[in-house]
Amino acid sequence: MRAEGLRPVRATLRWAHSDLRTHRGEALFLVLATAGIVVSLLLATALFGYATNPWQRVFAQARGAHVWLHTDAAADTRKLAALDGVESVAGPYPVASVTVASRGTRASVELRGTSAEPPPVGRPLLTSGRWLAAAAPNGVVLESRLARTLLAQPGDTLTVPGTARELTVVGVADSAEPRYRPGERPGLVWALPSAVPGPGGQVIGLRLADPGDTDYAVQRAVTVLGAGAIGEVSTWTQARAEAQGDNRLLGQVLGLFGLGALAAAGFAVHGAIGTRIRGHLRDISVLKAIGFTPGQVVRVFLLQHLAYALLGAAAAAALTETLGSRVPGRLGDAVGVWQGLPGHTPALCAVPVGAVLFIGATTGLAAWRAGRVPPVPVPRPAGPPGGRLSGTARRALGLRVPPALVLGWHKAFTRRPRSLGTVVRLALPLLLIVVAMSAWTTIDRFHSRPEQVGLPAALTVHADTGLGDGEVRALLERDPQVAAAHPGVEVAALVPGQTATIALRGLGTRADPYPYTLAEGRPARGPDEAVAGQGLLDLLDVRVGDWVRMTVGERPQILHIVGRSIEPENAGRVVSTSLDTLRENDPGLGPSFYQLRLDPGADPHRVADRLAAAGRGHLDVHTVTNPADGLSPLRGVVLGLIAVLALIGLIELLTAIGGTVRESERDLLALKAIGLSPRQITAITVTATGCTALAAVLVALALGPPLAHWLIDAQGRSSGIGAGIAQGPSPALLVLLGAAAVLGASALAALPASRAARRRLADTLTAVA
Known part of the structure; x- marks a missing residue:
């Protein structure tokens, strides 16, 4: 048993x-x-x-802290501790905006005065060195990303260009606040209050009992302090999204x-x-x-x-x-x-x-x-598996089209449900390969043609306050590879409802407008016209053509959104207009930076070095951060995925070839009886396989580019950059992919089809029985 x-x-x-x-x-x-x-x-x-x-x-x-508020020095921030939902506060701390330099690298920083004891809320986490001490009044602690940019470590000395001050780095720390971004966001430097001369404002952090009440807490804080006292608001959700990033x-x-x-x-x-x-x-x-x-x-x-x-x-x-x-x-x-x-x-x-x-x-x-x-x-049916020849096939034979081509095409598409399944299974990996190639091409477009994805400028320049606008522009345009220098200013503006701040940017003039990359609408040419990023449109729930109201200090600013720009910075929460429009609301407003467009082929790093040398320490020059720099690992990933998908396609192709060869065995006697040679019989199987592969290629090429554009643009919308960044592979590359798939399938089918066509009649009778 x-x-x-x-x-x-x-x-x-x-x-x-x-x-x-x-x-x-x-x-x-x-x-x-x-x-x-x-x-x-x-x-x-x-x-x-x-x-x-x-x-x-x-x-x-x-x-x-769930909310960080930058206010003017006169604001009574002590009232915020009594707000409903506020568990504890960090600060207020006096802050000053300065520029520091180390080993030839300059960076804009926020010098924040704090005590010799680490604060209980918003406490920086030391990664090296020690915290501040009263015995070292000029000691500072750097945020870790800023320290990497300056190549600074504990024991190094930082200088403040334009002054005789020196700061000694005593520690490097991680922070949960938004991190340093060259040319966009200043880095954090913690120091004793005595090392923050002439603070230009203060910053306070609010830790909430319920993080979900962040927007409400910001709204209450603005109401208590007044919109004119608030300079900038940052929340924990913005910092988290920025940290997750690429x-x-x-x-x-x-x-x-x-x-x-x-x-x-x-x-x-x-x-x-x-x-x-x-x-x-x-x-x-x-x-x-x-x-x-x-x-x-x-x-x-x-x-x-x-x-x-x-x-x-x-x-x-x-x-x-x-x-x-x-x-x-x-x-x-x-x-x-x-x-x-x-x-x-x-x-x-x-x-x-x-x-x-x-x-x-x-x-x-x-x-x-x-x-x-x-x-x-x-028992298998005596008739041919494909049934009778269609009228098209008979007419093709009448026109003296080679029988192998006609019978191969007939074999590929006679069993419609089975043939359709094979085509779909083979088209799926080819479709995903087209999407992967589109992702590669989009990343390459960011690198090779940044002006088409919202990055027409290659360099950002900040000048010392002692230099006038005309003097700075003359100095910049003197370089032979600088095509244009656009003056600009960026301020924090409170959105309607006063729950968050956005970046309000005035860039270029009406006489010399900045070349924004538009995905929708038209450029901002007239008074009060502006373009906005996708992140801002989503935040305010507005569309192109709407008017938006925001608050800059105590001044309201009303702008007409006439276009949507591809905006890779600040999660797309940017509204941009001309510098002339902002000056109409604030005549004393002057440019705080300059965006430089370079001649084609110019090396941004070499131009930056020349400008820094020509400025003799009065210019802070940075290359514009390209979001594709963080996606470089994706190229290797795409290659690996294409290899895996090609392997899956090969499995399906071998399966289809095996099925076609097996089904052709019962037709072998009939084909030889009508006078077809083994070579012609082989050609029938090869043609059937090639036709199946061609059908799959056509499906993949028809559906792949639209699907890739939809997926990439959907990701662009969710990240705030906005739709319009997708770039498909060139038609020549797609044709090459399709030709390789069809020719490869035909070549793979040739050997097993040839072996089957040369089988002995006795073996064929056994297989058919």
């Missing part, structure tokens, strides 16, 4: 072993594809954790492509099993004849492919765990941080298990058909 029970198990193992030997390549491809998919999903999980948790950790350990985008891209590749792999496995079931009907019938139940037949296919998926998923998890942190750049850093987070182990198990279960589900649906195969083989 025991031997009787083991007999089906042994037969199952023998059949699985025999099938593995017959389809070694397919099994290897399934394992490698599963490994690539799981690696992509694990890296996406790591990047999501890396994007959120470091800032969250700093915010929690520092007991960060890492979250990388995680979204990896996750999207990983899930798409997983779906493509599942469909490929489903198609492979369906094709193999059709090719092994007699073997399955024999298994049932020797005692296999339908459930056992289903388990043969299910367990076999689950083993492939499990092997690939386990290899991917092991590879990511052991070597992931050694990948150079941001991906390696992300994996290293993720491995130290509490949710690392559950995610490391859940992602591979989820991938295996999905593949198992698609496998089970296909394997269920194997269980329905009758134990006695059903």
Whole structure:
């Protein structure tokens, strides 16, 4: 009895072993594809954790403030501690805006006066050195990103250009506040109050009992202090979004492509099993004849492919765990941080298990058909599998079109449901490859043509207050590679409802307007006209054509939004007009910086060095930050994803070729009987495969570019940059991809088709029987 029970198990193992030997390549491809998919999903999980948790950790350990308010020096900020919902406050601290220099690098900073004891709220977390001490009155602590920019560490000395002051770096600290961005946001420097001469204002932080009441707390604070006393408002949600930045985008891209590749792999496995079931009907019938139940037949296919998926998923998890942190750049850093987070182990198990279960589900649906195969083989129909030739095919033969081409096209598209399924499964990885190529091209566009994505200027220059506008512009335009110098000013403005601040920018003049990159509407030419970023339109819930009211100090500013600009800075929360328009509201307003456009081919770094030398210490020159710089790791990711998708497409292609060759065996006698040579019979299978691949390519090329534009623009809208940044691959590259897919498919089909066409008649009769 025991031997009787083991007999089906042994037969199952023998059949699985025999099938593995017959389809070694397919099994290897399934394992490698599963490994690539799981690696992509694990890296996406790591990047999501890396994007959120470091800032969250700093915010929690520092007991960060949910709201930071910059006010004038006369504001009575002590009233804010009594507001409903305010748990505790940080400050107020006197602040002064200065420029510091170290090792030839200058940076605009906010010098914040604080006590010799670390504050209980908004406490900076020291990463090196020590905190301030009364024994070192000129000692300062630098925010970590600012320290990296200045190449400064504890013990170094900072100078204040234009003065004889020197500051000694005693420590470097992490902060949960918005971080330093050259030319956009000043860096944080903590010092004793005595080291902050002539403070221009003060800053206070509010820690709330309920973080969800942030907007309400800001509104109450503005009401208590008055709109004229508020200079700038920053919240914890803005700081978190900024800290996540490109890492979250990388995680979204990896996750999207990983899930798409997983779906493509599942469909490929489903198609492979369906094709193999059709090719092994007699073997399955024999298994049932020797005692296999339908459930056992289903388990043969299910367990076999689950083993492939499990092997690939386990290899991917092991590879990511052991070597992931050694990948150079941001991906390696992300994996290293993720491995130290509490949710690392559950995610490391859940992602591979989820991938295996999905593949198992698609496998089970296909394997269920194997269980329905009758134990006695059903005789195959005597007629040709494709039925009678269509009228188009007959007319083509009448026009002396080669029979191999006509019959191959007929074979590819006669079984419409099956042919359609093959085309869809093959088109899916090709579609995702087109989307991946579009992502690559969009990133390349940011680097090669930044003026088309909202970055027409290459350099930002800040000048000392002692220099006049005309003097500065003459000095800048004297450089032979400076095409234009646009004066500008940026101020913080309170939005309607007084719940947040936005950047109000006056750039260029009506006589010499700044060349904004517009995705919608028209340029701002007349009085009170402006263009806005997507982030601002979403924040205020307005559209192009609306009028918006904001408050700058105590002055209201009403602007007519006539266009939407592609705005990569400040999460798109920027409204831009001409400097002349802002001067009409404030005649004493002067330019605080200059945006420089350079001649084509000019090196921004060399021009910046020349201008800094020509300014003799009076000019602070920075290159404009390109958001694509943080997406450089995405290029390697895109290449890896294309390789995985190509592998999945190859699996589906081999499946389609195998099914076509098997189905052609029963037509072999009829084709030889009508006088076709083995070469012509081979051409029929090759043509059928090529036509199937061509149909898949056409579907991918028709749907891929619109889908890529929609996905990239959707990401642009969610990040505040706005739609209009997507750039598809060139038509020549798409044609090359399609030609490579069709020619590769035809070449792969040639060898098995040639072998099948030269089979002996006796073998053919056996196969047909």
